[in-house]
Amino acid sequence: MTLPIFSASDDPGPDFAALLRDRGAAPALDTSVSGHNALTITHGTTCVAVRYADGVVMAGDRRATSGNLIAHRSIEKVFEADRHSAVAIAGAAGPAVEMVRLFQLQLEHYEKVEGAPLSLEGKANQLSQMLRSNLPAAMSGLAVVPIFAGFDLARTHGRLFEYDITGGRYEESDYAATGSGSLHAETVIKVGFRRDLSESDAISLVSEALFQAADADSATGGADTLRGIYPIVATINADGFSRVSDDVVGPVFTAIADRFSDNHGEVDA
Amino acid sequence: MSMPFYVAPEQMMKDRADYARKGIARGRSLVAMTYADGIFICAENPSQSLHKVSEIYDHIAFAGVGKYNEFDQLRIAGVRHADLKGFTYSREDVEARSLANSYAQMLGQTFTHEMKPLEVEILVAEISENPGEEQMFHILYDGTVMDEKRFVVLGGDSESIAALVADGYSEGMSAREALELCRSALAGEERELADTDLEVAMLDRTIGRRNFRRVPDGELATL
Numbered sequence: 001m002t003l004p005i006f007s008a009s010d011d012p013g014p015d016f017a018a019l020l021r022d023r024g025a026a027p028a029l030d031t032s033v034s035g036h037n038a039l040t041i042t043h044g045t046t047c048v049a050v051r052y053a054d055g056v057v058m059a060g061d062r063r064a065t066s067g068n069l070i071a072h073r074s075i076e077k078v079f080e081a082d083r084h085s086a087v088a089i090a091g092a093a094g095p096a097v098e099m100v101r102l103f104q105l106q107l108e109h110y111e112k113v114e115g116a117p118l119s120l121e122g123k124a125n126q127l128s129q130m131l132r133s134n135l136p137a138a139m140s141g142l143a144v145v146p147i148f149a150g151f152d153l154a155r156t157h158g159r160l161f162e163y164d165i166t167g168g169r170y171e172e173s174d175y176a177a178t179g180s181g182s183l184h185a186e187t188v189i190k191v192g193f194r195r196d197l198s199e200s201d202a203i204s205l206v207s208e209a210l211f212q213a214a215d216a217d218s219a220t221g222g223a224d225t226l227r228g229i230y231p232i233v234a235t236i237n238a239d240g241f242s243r244v245s246d247d248v249v250g251p252v253f254t255a256i257a258d259r260f261s262d263n264h265g266e267v268d269a
Numbered sequence: 270m271s272m273p274f275y276v277a278p279e280q281m282m283k284d285r286a287d288y289a290r291k292g293i294a295r296g297r298s299l300v301a302m303t304y305a306d307g308i309f310i311c312a313e314n315p316s317q318s319l320h321k322v323s324e325i326y327d328h329i330a331f332a333g334v335g336k337y338n339e340f341d342q343l344r345i346a347g348v349r350h351a352d353l354k355g356f357t358y359s360r361e362d363v364e365a366r367s368l369a370n371s372y373a374q375m376l377g378q379t380f381t382h383e384m385k386p387l388e389v390e391i392l393v394a395e396i397s398e399n400p401g402e403e404q405m406f407h408i409l410y411d412g413t414v415m416d417e418k419r420f421v422v423l424g425g426d427s428e429s430i431a432a433l434v435a436d437g438y439s440e441g442m443s444a445r446e447a448l449e450l451c452r453s454a455l456a457g458e459e460r461e462l463a464d465t466d467l468e469v470a471m472l473d474r475t476i477g478r479r480n481f482r483r484v485p486d487g488e489l490a491t492l
Contacts, residue, residue, distance in 0.1 A: 001350060001353065001354055001371070002371065003346045003347075003350055003371040003372065003375050005349055005375065015354075016352060018311070020353070020356070023353060025353065061272070067490075101356075102356075105352060105355075108479075109349075111350065112325070112348045112352075113345055113348055115318075115323070169407065186285075
């Protein structure tokens with residue numbers, strides 16, 4: 001690998017995607033593939049994000065499906081994008097994970113080349129552009145629909161963004177959900193949401209949302225107590241991204257399940 | 270047809286080396302040394318925004334002295350090289366030795382083939398998870414690479430500064446001790462350097478994935 005030195009006129013600047021294209025290393029999206037059954041491709045399912053007093057809580061289940069099969073039980077759909085932001089993905093797992101990898105690198109590359117990180121708005125727009133360039137693939141069945149959330153250091157509060165497959169970017173003030181179970185998850189959040197939730201209340205709320213989504217949507221996984229696999233929950237606040245440990249998430253799900261079975265179990269005659 | 274004057278290759282190389290050395294000697298120096306948590310880098314640099322020390326990758330830092338625009342171009346090329354390599358292969362495949370070789374190749378090529386050599390001296394430093402495995406590659410304007418141990422001084426008056434560092438250096442110093450040693454060595458015997466005259470950064474193996482940490486002037490007192 002030679003040292004990538006450019007003349008001043010064709011320097012790609014801090015744009016990693018442009019550098020990849022220049023080096024011929026950009027991931028090729030073959031959109032000529034058609035007629036395949038999009039359902040047989042591995043899909044990731046439900047992710048949610050909620051704003052709370054200090055920032056944003058983000059959560060995602062661990063299941064990936066191929067059609068009606070469970071393809072993976074412990075994939076991760078919530079990622080640290082950089083120190084103060086996170087991205088959660090639903091949709092075709094392959095392109096989604098690749099997009100996250102490129103997005104993380106794009107943010108880090110910009111920060112290193114420029115010597116300062118992008119603004120939160122700038123990061124949200126970057127993701128939008130990446131989705132826009134994925135549109136042909138999305139139209140042939142490889143759609144990726146992320147949520148982006150972060151702590152805006154300039155405005156000192158959490159912000160969250162929803163997207164569509166065309167790269168449309170929609171800022172939400174309170175909560176966002178994506179994926180096959182998003183309808184159920186979002187309803188739970190809508191009912192339980194209050195302004196300035198505490199961190200533990202926000203963690204309970206997103207857990208409840210995923211629990212209910214898993215209960216109603218076969219493609220969403222709940223807490224897998226047999227294997228000890230729990231949904232990923234992360235907080236993003238002024239101190240940065242941090243994943244909430246399973247030691248905290250596990251008991252939250254157990255409590256939700258206990259309460260649920262007390263009220264919804266079969267009644268003895 | 271005009272005939273170009275004959276210049277002996279020895280003379281040509283000597284002229285270029287003198288030219289590069291003069292350019293580098295005009296700038297201020299930089300010291301890097303291993304310390305308890307990794308590699309400590311300290312430069313004499315009154316500017317808060319035009320950095321001499323920067324992050325390349327998870328465990329790799331870059332430092333340059335001499336002409337700012339020239340070493341900054343090399344820094345950016347290094348970031349690109351590392352990010353491309355990490356994206357194509359994996360993060361653990363990015364290493365300082367290969368980057369240092371690429372720099373050396375590029376500097377050597379420029380020194381012999383271009384009109385003007387680059388007036389820079391650079392350092393590529395890398396830490397690993399284990400103390401004692403730090404690597405510091407010191408690369409000169411003509412592409413000479415030196416694999417340095419314990420400490421290295423870049424810039425004009427490097428010999429006298431290196432003598433001062435050698436007197437005070439010991440293995441496993443704290444960040445505070447490393448800072449004071451760098452400060453007194455860079456200042457020499459007749460000057461004093463304040464926090465605002467220094468640029469300090471380190472590769473610290475105790476912090477997360479990205480080990481590069483810059484310490485702003487205002488936080489030097491708390492080190």
